[in-house]
Amino acid sequence: MLPAPSFVTANFVARPLGYRMAKGWAQGDQATNDWFAPLETFEARFDALLAEIKALGFASIDLWCAHLHWRWATVHHLETAKQLLAKHGLVVRSYPAWVMGGAADLRAACRLCAELDIPYFVGHCQLFAENRAAAIAILREFGVGYAIENHPEKSSAEMLARLGDGDEEVVGLALDTGWCGTAQWDAFAAVRELAPRMFAIHLKDVKPRRVSRTGLEFVDMGHETCRLGDGIVPIRAIVGYLKTFGFRGSIGIEHEPETYNPSNEILESRERVEQWWSDMQIRETVPPLRVAVVGCGNIAGQYGEALKRSPEIKILGAQDLDPARAQGWTDKFGGHAYTSIDEVLADPQVEAVINLTIQQAHVEVVTRCLEAGKHVHSEKPLAPTYADAKKLVDLATARGLRLSCAPVTWLGEAQQTAWKLIRDYRIGTPRVAYVAVDWGRIENWHPNPKPFYAVGPVFDVAVYPISLLTAWFGPVRKVTAGGALLLPERWGMDGRPFSITTEDWTAAILQFANGLQVRLTANFYVLNATQWQATLDLHGDDGSLSTEWFTATAPVRLCRNGGAYRRMPLLRQPAGTGRWFVDWAAGVVGLWEGLRSKTPHPTTGAHAAHVVEVMESVHRSLREGRTIHLTSDFHPPSPLPWAK
DSSP, X not given: OOOOOEEEGGGGTTGGGTSOOTTXXXXXXXXXXXXXXXXXXXXXXXXHHHHHHHHTTOSEEEOOGGXXXXXXXXXXXXXXXXXXXXXXXXXXXXXXXXXXXXXXXXXXXXXXXXXXXXXXXXXXXHXXXXXXXXXXXXXXXXXXXXXXXXXXXXXXXXXXXXXXXXXXXXXXXXXXXXXXXXXXOXXXXXXXXXXXXXXXXXXXXXXXXXXXXXXXXXXXXXXXXXXXXXXXXXHHHHHHHHHHHTOOSEEEEOOOOSSSOOHHHHHHHHHHHHHXXXXXXXXXXXXXXXXXXXXXXXXXXXXXXXXXXXXXXXXXXXXXXXXXXXXXXXXXXXXXXXXSHHHHHHOTTXXXXXXXXXXXXXXXXXXXXXXXXXXXXXXXXXXXXXXXXXXXXXXXXXXTOOEEESOOGXXXXXXXXXXXXXXXXXXXXXXXXXXXXXBOOGGGTOSOOHHHHHHHHIIXXXXXXXXXXXXXXXXXXXXXEEEEOOOOEEEOTTSOEEEOOSOSEEEEEEXXXXXXXXXXXXXXXXXXXXXXXXXXXXXXXXXEEEEESSOTTOOOEEEETTSOOEEOOOSSOOSSOSTTOOOTXXXXXXXXXXXXXXXXXXXXXXXXXXXXXXXXHHHHHHHHTSOEEOOXXXXXXXXXXXXX
């Protein structure tokens, strides 16, 4: 999966000068600061900057400090920037900056990064060079990383020496391939040697050094940037290696000419990078998992996008009760549009079926697939009752087949990072968890909300945090719940009324076998407008952890008892960006890995069946007015290899 290429906003360094940057980089730096600093014009100018970047097809940026500098940015600047970034749907991947002052400067830069959820700054830090321990303490205090850029280093040995040993979670490298070209340092070799410690890479190409001088600083030093692929840097080979390596950091596209607007060439550079990435074929040492999708509703599109970017998976086709939907899905994501599930199950090439049908069809579809000898990954929940779920688990076991089930969100980078902090006893022994599932009114965004209301918020959405918590802490033993039907009469997007009978608001206390107490609320009535709607707070003897149970890009914050929360760096960067990023293919990829390596896959049917018993017990408790005791068990999953 290609991490979305980001736009380095320093590409426009010469813009405030009308692309007549005759006196070098410092002139453009000062002019950009002067242009963006005044509060009265900041909103309009920053808005125009982001709008142009979005129009060039980018979903993320590397925000150069001259466009929002910690020395002049006020609370109002920051709030405006956050609003405009959200407006344009842009995520900030890094903050290119030279932090030349002491501790106060570094604190200010880190505070700005933390405020905008920027994971690291890229460039140079004077305090790190002079007092590494003091700099590291500040970075950890704010949960911000530092990526050292190659200025003026000319070899991997020099970069690694500057990096030093240890502190990998907050200090890494950022390679500017253009400066490699200028220094006559093999950029491809540099990427191969430095990739394990790289937080970011700036893809930049440069032309051969001119024979005669021009009076332009960058041109005369051999740093005349150009469209990627047109210069002396082996950009295409570098992109191929990044894919082979599985690089997940920021991939910035950088092109900063002194005398002309680079926008069109940057657009073409982005398109080239995406095409080179797509064209790069990774040699298959382990065969991909051959899959077919059954059910082509809303969620199938998100699965399709993720599966298409996963070389471990080969899409053979899809089937839906509506043949037109299956055809549309395969037209977009590949494979054959099967006319029936019988045709899917009769295809000997299909190793596994991905079941994306509505919840009411899960038991029938999964049963048929297992009886036909196919492995299965199913959307959540596995079944409407524990008895049905247990039958599916037993059938898979009897047939020697793998049964995998969503949710897969607990496999995300934020969630695996939080779990590692818990296992490392960073909050001591966890005693209490508070979980909010404030999902609002489905009819406000979904054209067919009735199936969601038929199962209710517990089975449809609370399944996510319940799966996460049971993966982390093991089985639940007691459930006590209450709930209500707050708004039985609803109106669809088509203006037609409909009625619901399942509780749309539920509160539950889950008591785990290990002693953890969980308070969970789930509703289809109110959307939490004051904070994120998928919150997870864990409290232990020595501190607290706050994160989210849904997106891989969520912030993870930690505090000691009586202290302030500070953001923690993720163990690795997610493959995607944005507030809602989830790798929907993670469970299928986990199934592939388990099958090919003959090891357990992470999202097992037995775990999913226990989750069904928990959710079923919530509804039993609120209707029977008593505590329900649970008996099912499962083998707890292991952390993902990179998160151990």
